[in-house]
Amino acid sequence: MSIQTGSAWVDGSGSRLAKYNFLSKVNWGRFGVIAVPSLWLGIFFFIPFLVVFKISLSETAIAVPPYTSLLEWDLEEAYLNLKLNLGNYLYLFEDTFYLDAYLSSIKIASVSTFFTLLVAFPIAYLIARSKPTTRALLLSLVILPFWTSFLLRVYAWMGFLKKNGLVNEFLLSIGVIDQPLTMLQTDFAVYIGIVYTYLPFMVLPLYSALEKMDMTLLEAAEDLGAKPATSFFLITIPMAIPGIIAGCVLVFIPAVGEFVIPALLGGSDTLMIGRVLWDEFFLNRDWPMASAVAIVMLVVLVLPIMLIRNGQGKEEAV
Amino acid sequence: MKRRSLFLNTTAIMGFIFLYAPMIALIVYSFNKSKLVTVWGGWSLKWYGELFRNEQIIDAALLSLKIAFISASVAVILGTMAGYVLSRFGKFRGKMIFSGWITAPLVMPEVITGLSLLLLFVAMEGLIGWPSGRGTGTIIIAHVTFCMAYVAVIVQSRLSQMDETLEEAAMDLGAKPSSLFFLVTLPLIAPAIISGWLLSFTLSLDDLVIASFVSGPGNSTLPMVIFSKVRLGVSPEVNALATIMIAIVAIGVIAAMFQMRRQAKLLGRQD
Numbered sequence: 001m002s003i004q005t006g007s008a009w010v011d012g013s014g015s016r017l018a019k020y021n022f023l024s025k026v027n028w029g030r031f032g033v034i035a036v037p038s039l040w041l042g043i044f045f046f047i048p049f050l051v052v053f054k055i056s057l058s059e060t061a062i063a064v065p066p067y068t069s070l071l072e073w074d075l076e077e078a079y080l081n082l083k084l085n086l087g088n089y090l091y092l093f094e095d096t097f098y099l100d101a102y103l104s105s106i107k108i109a110s111v112s113t114f115f116t117l118l119v120a121f122p123i124a125y126l127i128a129r130s131k132p133t134t135r136a137l138l139l140s141l142v143i144l145p146f147w148t149s150f151l152l153r154v155y156a157w158m159g160f161l162k163k164n165g166l167v168n169e170f171l172l173s174i175g176v177i178d179q180p181l182t183m184l185q186t187d188f189a190v191y192i193g194i195v196y197t198y199l200p201f202m203v204l205p206l207y208s209a210l211e212k213m214d215m216t217l218l219e220a221a222e223d224l225g226a227k228p229a230t231s232f233f234l235i236t237i238p239m240a241i242p243g244i245i246a247g248c249v250l251v252f253i254p255a256v257g258e259f260v261i262p263a264l265l266g267g268s269d270t271l272m273i274g275r276v277l278w279d280e281f282f283l284n285r286d287w288p289m290a291s292a293v294a295i296v297m298l299v300v301l302v303l304p305i306m307l308i309r310n311g312q313g314k315e316e317a318v
Numbered sequence: 319m320k321r322r323s324l325f326l327n328t329t330a331i332m333g334f335i336f337l338y339a340p341m342i343a344l345i346v347y348s349f350n351k352s353k354l355v356t357v358w359g360g361w362s363l364k365w366y367g368e369l370f371r372n373e374q375i376i377d378a379a380l381l382s383l384k385i386a387f388i389s390a391s392v393a394v395i396l397g398t399m400a401g402y403v404l405s406r407f408g409k410f411r412g413k414m415i416f417s418g419w420i421t422a423p424l425v426m427p428e429v430i431t432g433l434s435l436l437l438l439f440v441a442m443e444g445l446i447g448w449p450s451g452r453g454t455g456t457i458i459i460a461h462v463t464f465c466m467a468y469v470a471v472i473v474q475s476r477l478s479q480m481d482e483t484l485e486e487a488a489m490d491l492g493a494k495p496s497s498l499f500f501l502v503t504l505p506l507i508a509p510a511i512i513s514g515w516l517l518s519f520t521l522s523l524d525d526l527v528i529a530s531f532v533s534g535p536g537n538s539t540l541p542m543v544i545f546s547k548v549r550l551g552v553s554p555e556v557n558a559l560a561t562i563m564i565a566i567v568a569i570g571v572i573a574a575m576f577q578m579r580r581q582a583k584l585l586g587r588q589d
Contacts, residue, residue, distance in 0.1 A: 029495060030407070034416065037400040037466065041419055044463045045426075048434030051441050065440045119333050126330035140575050145337055147567045149524045151541050152560040156340035159347065159552045166343050199337060257427020259527050264548065274429045274527075281433060281531075291437065294430045305425055306418070 049298070056291035057084045067287050088292035097276075098293065102300065104271040108187065108262075109255035112194035116202045116251050117244065119195055124206035124243070125236075128213070139207070146200040154193050154264050161189050161265070189265035190272075194255045202247035209243025210236070249309070256301055273297055341564060348557035365558040372555060375543055382523055382540035385454060389461035390518035394511055396462065397469025397518075401510075402499070404470065405477035423467040432531030435460050439532060452534035460532045461522040468521065469514035476510035477503075 058067040070083055092098045127138045145153060160166050161183040168180040183189055213236065221231035237244075259274040266272070273293065281290040348366075352359025369375060400420045407413075423431065439449055439456050449456055488502045504511075526541035533539065538546075547553050 033399050034403050034407070034410075037396045037403070037470070038416065038419060040396055040466070041423070041463065044435065044438070044459055045423055045431075046419075048438040051437045052430075052434045055437055065444070119336065122326045122329040123333040125326055136575065136579070140571055141334065142337070144568060144571050145341065147520055147571060148341075148564050149541070149560070151524060151526055151544055152344075152556075152563065153341070155544070155548050155552075155556065155560065156344045158548065159557075160340045160343060162552070196336070196340070199333075253425050254427070257429055259429055260545075264545075274427060277429045277433065278527075287437070290433060294433050297427065298430060302425060302427065302430070306422065309421075309425065 052291045052294055055288055056088055056295050057086070058288050059085045059087070060286050060288055065287065066285055085288070088289050089296075091289070092292055092296060097271075098273075098296075101271040101273045101276045102297070105256050105258075105273040106301075108190060108194070108270075108272060109252050109258075112191045112198075112255055113248050113252045115191060116195045116198055117248065120199055120202035120206055120247065121240075123199075124203045124210055127203075127207050128210035142200050142203045150197055151260060153197050154261055157189065157193055157196065157265060158184060161192070184265065185267035185270075187266065187270055190262050190270055193261040193265045194251075194258065197261065198251040198255060201250040205246035205250065206240060206243040209240045209246075213239045249305070253305055257297070273301075344557055345561045345564065348554065348561040350554065350557075353554060365554040366562075369555045369558045369562075374538075375540070375555070375559065378538050378540045378543040381454065381537065385457050385461065385529075385539065386519045386522035389458050389465055389522040390515045392458070392462045393465035393469050393518045394515045397466035397514055398473050398507075398511055400466065400470035401473025401477060402503070404474045406503075420470050421467055423464045424471070426464075428525075428527035429531075431464060432460070432528040435463070435528070436531040452532055453537040456532045456534070457529050457537070457539065460528050461518075461525060464528065465518035465521055468517050469511075472514045472517070473507055473510050476507050480506060 054070060055067055058070055060066055061068045068083070068085075123138075123142065127135055127142070130138060158165075162168075163180045163182065163184070165184070167183065168177075171177045172180065217235050217239075218231050221235055222228075226234070257274045258272060259278050262270045262272040262275045263278070266275075277290050277293045277297070280286050280293060349361050349363070350357075350359055351362035351364060400416075404413075404417055404420065435456075436452070439452055442448060443450060484506065485498060485502055488498050493501065524541060525539075526545050529539045530542055530545075533542070544556055544559070548556055
């Protein structure tokens with residue numbers, strides 16, 4: 001980031017406050033307020049990626065820390081050897097396991113985002129159409145689970161979905177099934193877990209989009225003879241699109257790198273890249289491989305999302 | 319009109335049941351006397367007793383509360399600075415970069431943040447000898463890093479909704495930038511700062527993935543202990559713990575609602 005003094009700080013369109021801050025000669029204060037958070041994130045958020053990249057190019061070693069260094073200084077020959085090991089990346093592409101894991105993460109995240117939307121829409125619609133007093137109550141009912149522990153909310157489904165859990169007991173007692181279903185440790189349980197834990201992220205943006213909607217549009221449509229279903233699909237849904245997009249982004253992003261939900265609710269065959277990275281690091285103790293998985297995940301999954309988000313930000317600013 | 323809302327209402331109510339049924343089941347079963355989670359053995363507070371006698375859980379809970387308190391407080395300071403820059407500094411060179419820089423942690427998968435911070439700490443220890451070993455300190459640094467982004471977003475949105483007239487009045491009356499901030503702006507954005515602190519506290523208290531990467535031996539936070547217990551199956555002690563945590567949150571949210579309603583009434587009277 002370029003830090004400059006003088007008029008570069010403020011161009012003509014800055015607000016009056018901004019100019020005041022500039023004119024008052026407390027540039028050091030201003031500099032500090034920008035620099036302190038930037039430096040913190042630089043050191044603890046951006047430099048780490050360079051370290052990850054560096055380690056992804058090394059080899060595992062039985063040492064502390066468990067990887068080889070890239071630079072080796074050969075004293076006798078006075079050579080400085082730079083050893084870059086691209087083997088981890090080659091292995092990522094050779095072994096279909098990793099590709100499958102990336103694809104399956106995208107699939108699981110997309111499917112569950114879609115179902116989150118289906119579950120969230122009626123809730124958001126109901127809240128947006130209710131009286132102001134009940135509206136506050138319903139909104140807090142949606143937000144309350146969000147403040148409770150994420151881990152415990154996922155855990156609650158373990159007791160619910162297991163073989164002798166409540167869902168099976170209930171289905172058996174009303175006679176829908178005569179054998180308990182295996183639901184825990186399947187992809188199905190992972191979908192449920194994601195929909196459940198990220199539901200508030202979908203309901204809130206949908207609600208704020210639906211709340212702004214002009215109800216007279218629906219009345220006009222009805223007067224002109226539109227059936228409720230028609231006006232729903234031709235008016236309500238299009239009006240809710242900004243909320244739908246915001247909600248889907250908010251659910252998809254954390255879902256795609258999810259670790260806790262597949263670890264607790266998924267089966268051993270539930271492939272998600274967050275879990276692969278975790279196992280590579282904690283079980284195989286292969287730090288270079290885990291780093292390579294992270295770098296590819298960053299480039300393939302995270303950077304596109306960031307670029308899209310920044311693009312949206314620009315559009316809003318205009 | 320009526321028929322359609324009946325359909326939507328039914329699905330919405332089913333959505334609320336979906337949201338609350340697992341939690342209610344968890345609460346009910348935390349009072350179950352029997353160790354078998356599906357067999358109802360009558361009401362009992364047995365598991366609460368077990369929970370409070372479990373030193374591992376109590377120690378981890380105290381450690382997590384300490385980490386959450388410190389992380390939230392530091393994150394609020396840094397996040398407020400960043401939010402203030404984003405909404406009150408006008409345009410400056412590199413503002414786009416600054417804004418992307420500040421909010422980037424929000425879209426980063428936890429496994430990547432955790433891994434990269436751990437590798438940084440290991441590399442720094444090799445280079446400059448700090449941090450020597452990992453533990454509470456490294457967890458706090460990690461939590462501050464991802465929480466400050468949330469605080470920045472909350473503070474920024476509050477500042478951009480607020481009109482600048484009060485601040486302009488203060489500066490017309492000759493307030494210095496520092497007193498302008500501490501005497502005028504800060505009290506006005508206090509609610510945003512409080513929600514930012516509470517959110518950071520909750521996020522820190524709840525974090526499993528990042529803490530697992532950056533913690534050292536003997537520094538297990540509460541989520542780490544819970545995770546190792548429930549990975550093997552349902553545990554009645556964890557049910558009791560979950561019930562206590564849900565109760566605390568419920569009381570907090572209800573109190574906040576009453577507070578908001580009271581403020582709304584006060585404001586209504588002023589109009």
